[in-house]
Amino acid sequence: MLLHRTTLFLFAAALAGCAADLPGGTTARAASELLSPPLIAGFDPGPVGPPPRRAASNAEIARDFLELAFSLESGRRLPVLTRFEEPITLALAGAVPPGAGEEVAGLLARLRGEAGIAIWQEQRGAAAITVEFLPRHDMQALVPNAACFVVPGVSGWQDYRALRGSSATDWTLLATRSRVSVFLPSDVAPQEMRDCLHEEVAQALGPLNDLYRLTDSVFNDDNFQAVLTRTDMLLLRVYYAPELASGMTEAEVAARLPALLARLNPAGGRAAAPAPQIPTPRSFQTAIDAALAGGASTEGRRSAARNAVSIATAAGWNDARAGFAWFALGRLSAASDPAAAREALLMAAAIYRRLPGAAIQYAHVEMQLAVLALAARQPEDALALADRALGPAIAAENPALAATLHLIRAEAFAARGQMAAAAAARLDSARWAGYGFGSQAAADRRAAEVAALAQGASRLR
Structure with missing residues (x-):
């Protein structure tokens, strides 16, 4: 099973007036020529968005965490929690576009500082997470409609081509995560590349599902949120907390979440309990x-x-x-x-x-x-x-x-x-x-x- 940002991303971009709906695509070189210092200076380097779910209780966050962590977007259930259990390395491969290195460095710094994840870029050799860039046409020849996607059990595009459809790439069969590949387009606008990078690396690390009811998270197929939010960082911090481990069942994780969230998000313990949630039908x-x-x-x-x-x-x-x-x-x-x-x-x-x-x-x-x-x-x-x-x-x-x-x-x-x-x-x-x-x-x-x-x-x- 693989996860990907489908044409939903492209449609949401069109709704927002973004470049993804413009015909023909653009080259990374053209994109880099227009990237100016005033643009970078316009962004706040601090955490994105409001504090995590100020109106949400920890019980609501726990409910969302379990649904995100134990289901795939297809609706298939995951039998156990999986994550990386060692310090994580990430390497870039393929036709890396200008500016991608800076985007990766910024993302990894946020993951270390806000989510508490030990993750570092590897300059050479094998890495736990391979982020490979390739032309969108090449990606969509194998995965139609995919803007970008993440696959377990492979290290790079050629490895994926060889193992595609095998048990090695099935999320439901994993006991832990040891190697994962993220595939991103090399020939799109910098913003689309960055948006894909944030969501797919986050899914390589943690939740594998998207929920339409979430407003302050990239784990939502409406794709309004472009970069990882504070709520996303809280979810990832929970994912890599010492109280949890690969191989835990949903019941085991659920039993530990109240105390875990009380420690990580004490304000959530004072919020009102959530109303019953009506599941989203197919x-x-x-x-x-x-x-x-x-x-x-x-x-x-x-x-x-x-x-x-x-x-x-x-x-x-x-x-x-x-x-x-x-x-x-x-x-x-x-x-x-x-x-x-x-x-x-x-x-x-x-x-x-x-x-x-x-x-x-x-x-x-x-x-x-x-x-x-x-x-x-x-x-x-x-x-x-x-x-x-x-x-x-x-x-x-x-x-x-x-x-x-x-x-x-x-x-x-x-x-x-x-x-x-x-x-x-x-x-x-x-x-x-x-x-x-x-x-x-x-x-x-x-x-x-x-x-x-x-x-x-x-x-x-």
Whole structure:
């Protein structure tokens, strides 16, 4: 069994106005040419996001941990906990793009400092985790729709090709983790490479599942969170706590979690107990998958999104699952029915506004509402929405979203006759565009799309 970021990632990137939905891809060289010091300086080097689940109890975190650690995304159960039991080494291989070394160093430093994991980069020889870069086309020739993925029991691409489909690559048969490979595209924008790196290395180390109900975690197939959050670091710290070990059953881990979380997250012991959680049925997952399916008809995808909304509504959900269903429906309705799209997005906004840790989700919704306002010749509304979304976009380290928001601001200023402000906003967009979009051509295409909105287009392509 292997885990991968499927076309869900690409669709979420398109929803956010990211480069992943732009045709043709970009070269690592073009991406590096646009990466500027002001961009790096714009990020806070500290922990990402709010403190872990301020509104959550340790009982809720324990419940989520068990579901993440003992199930695969396919629904298959894992019989025991597995992790690395020795200090972990990580090595880069393949066509390593410019900037990847710095991204890896920063990630490993965070894992050591925030998750307490003994992990270091190996410059030569075999490593516990091999991160290999290769062209996306080569990856998808074997694993269609995969943006990036992680596989146990192999050391690199050739090893994976030889052992693919064998028991060696089956997560459910592992007793402990000794070697794992992460496969990342070498020919995408720096932001997409970084996002893949964070999620796949985290899965190589710990949880193998994704939960749509989580707001403040990369372990969620909606892919709103781009980099590992504080909640993710807490989950990984629990994974590698001395109280746990490979080979423990779910019952054994569950018995140790209360005391473990009381030690690692004492504030969670004072929070209210969680409400009973309604499991996510496969029908919802199927509906979301169909709504996000690349190559399917827009009407078919919109129908699937309506089905997801119906499932969420019938179940009485008011969490991130319902928010994402409404968000997908709003995005898919923008071209054919802007009024219905706006209503769906407002439903998503109402849900995300109430959820702890959902600032970036709310920002994505506001970007889509700003798009509709710009297309409807309402520049004041577009500007207000984009301005509100900028802070969360930057805090969540999402340059592509920040660049798109600045482009919306530029067109809104221009529609109001404020040409100097419009020019300044375009310069602000350029500050983030290199990292987010990967090339000048990709950034120019996004700028042209946003400019078309001001002329009455109903959506970003």
